Amino acid sequence: MILDALSVLLLLLGLFFFVSGLLGLWRFPNTFARLHALTKADNLGLGLIMTGLLFQVPDVLWAIKFVLVWLLALVASAVNAHLIAVFLHRQQERHDESA
Amino acid sequence: MNLLDGLWGVLDLLLVAVLLLLAVAAVLSSDRRRSMMLFIVFGLVLALVWARLHAPDIALAEAAIGAGLGGALLMATLRRDTHQQTDRFPQHPALVWGAGVLVMVLGTAIAWGLLSILPTVEQTWRKGAAVDAQLAFSGVSHPVTAVLLNFRAWDTLLELAVLLAAILGIRALGYVRATYVTEAAFSQLAVWLVPLLILMAGYILWAGAHSPGGAFQAGALLAGAGILLRLAGYSSAGLPTARWLVRLGLVAGTGVFLLVGLGLLGWGQGFLHYPVAYAKWWILLIEMLATVSIGMTLTLAFMGGIPQKEAA
Numbered sequence: 001m002i003l004d005a006l007s008v009l010l011l012l013l014g015l016f017f018f019v020s021g022l023l024g025l026w027r028f029p030n031t032f033a034r035l036h037a038l039t040k041a042d043n044l045g046l047g048l049i050m051t052g053l054l055f056q057v058p059d060v061l062w063a064i065k066f067v068l069v070w071l072l073a074l075v076a077s078a079v080n081a082h083l084i085a086v087f088l089h090r091q092q093e094r095h096d097e098s099a
Numbered sequence: 100m101n102l103l104d105g106l107w108g109v110l111d112l113l114l115v116a117v118l119l120l121l122a123v124a125a126v127l128s129s130d131r132r133r134s135m136m137l138f139i140v141f142g143l144v145l146a147l148v149w150a151r152l153h154a155p156d157i158a159l160a161e162a163a164i165g166a167g168l169g170g171a172l173l174m175a176t177l178r179r180d181t182h183q184q185t186d187r188f189p190q191h192p193a194l195v196w197g198a199g200v201l202v203m204v205l206g207t208a209i210a211w212g213l214l215s216i217l218p219t220v221e222q223t224w225r226k227g228a229a230v231d232a233q234l235a236f237s238g239v240s241h242p243v244t245a246v247l248l249n250f251r252a253w254d255t256l257l258e259l260a261v262l263l264a265a266i267l268g269i270r271a272l273g274y275v276r277a278t279y280v281t282e283a284a285f286s287q288l289a290v291w292l293v294p295l296l297i298l299m300a301g302y303i304l305w306a307g308a309h310s311p312g313g314a315f316q317a318g319a320l321l322a323g324a325g326i327l328l329r330l331a332g333y334s335s336a337g338l339p340t341a342r343w344l345v346r347l348g349l350v351a352g353t354g355v356f357l358l359v360g361l362g363l364l365g366w367g368q369g370f371l372h373y374p375v376a377y378a379k380w381w382i383l384l385i386e387m388l389a390t391v392s393i394g395m396t397l398t399l400a401f402m403g404g405i406p407q408k409e410a411a
Contacts (some may be wrong), residue, residue: 072295082284089154 003055017045017097020087031088042077082092111151118144127195130192135173142166155311156243159200159303163319168397171326175401209235238378239308247313248382252371259353259389264406266349266396275403281332289331296324304390314352314386318393325398334406336398352392356385 017040024037050070057063121144125137142165149158230242230250237245247255300320307313329336339345359381360371368374373381399406 075292077286079284083282086282086284 007052007055010048010055014045014048014052017041017048021045032085035085039077039081043074046073102292114144114148114151118148126199131177135170135177138173139166139170142169156313156316159311159316163316163323166341167321168322168326168401171401175403203370221363236375236378238373238375238380238382241307241309241311243311244307244382248385249371249373249378252356252360254266256353256356256371259356259392262396263350263353264392266399269400269404272404275406283332285327285331289327289333292322293327293337296320296327300390300394307386308383314389315393317386317390319397321390321394322397325372325394326401329398329402335400336406338395340396341387345399348391348395349399350392352385352389359385 021039023040024040025034028034035051036070047070050066053066055065057066103307118141120138121141125134125363128137142161146158146162146166149155149161151210227242230246233250234242234245237249239245239248297320300317303312303320304314304317305312307317325336325338340347363372363374364370
């Protein structure tokens, strides 16, 4: 019962971060700020949801799989954000040179 | 419990609505880049819909091939296209709406045709019970794999042949100039993600015997590893550099499938009728080679069929 309550709490917290990230994606003025908002949802939001689900696993194998999924998502989102940011940064530099 | 069912119902309706909206937006968007993005998101939502329909196999395949690899292929195409200054479809509204109406009429006709023949198939059209009854004789314990590799092996053989025909067509177009920018970030990622992808492909292939998975999903993962290597700056994308090996790899899946079928026919068993005792091993052999072929085919498709040697 206590575990269920913990799960619900963590899932709701994770959901809050996802909703915040979504709002940021909509409302923030430039791509760098939007990336910042997105990574909050990806990393912290997904992390909280994973932790919430960890209290519901039937055995250790499930837990390992959950953590592995989260780690892969972390790496993917970090690399993605990095690539987009680097691309934009270069574009702006080029733009400054030509101006 | 009832409240929860209601919530699922609302969620399912939302999913379907989002799917339809994404489809319409992807088709009607005048900007190609935006169309492709919407199409990729459409693929991901579609994977969710399959998961909700309790079809994890199709969900896996949709996420890996439809959204993942399809997206990569579209992006690579877009990159090649940047030399032409135009980035808009020639869209006449009448043409778009006309095409839309035509597709809808066609779709309705096909759906109606299917629905009208379904009830004639032995009072019920659900074949699940029949598959479960025969499962013990298939050599695997997962009904989807049993259907794909045994009961309807002929269809799967033809699917592999279609993939082979597609890559031969792409290769027939000749050399392409590489258009990707290699990224340092990718080479760091590739070092430990590629082994993991290969491991996962092996697991998904093996798991196909008793749970969702199999050659197509495993092949898609291998292709993901190949594309990652290509973007990280390995010009051969992990494929063998010897030409005959590449050719062998591309035809291995279809070829061995066909040979096994013909061999069994010659053995007096009937085309692709595995003897029950050895069915599991025949299926495993075919699935392993199919995985290699699918992975190679998709990776090569991303690279344009015959990648030109880059000046080192």
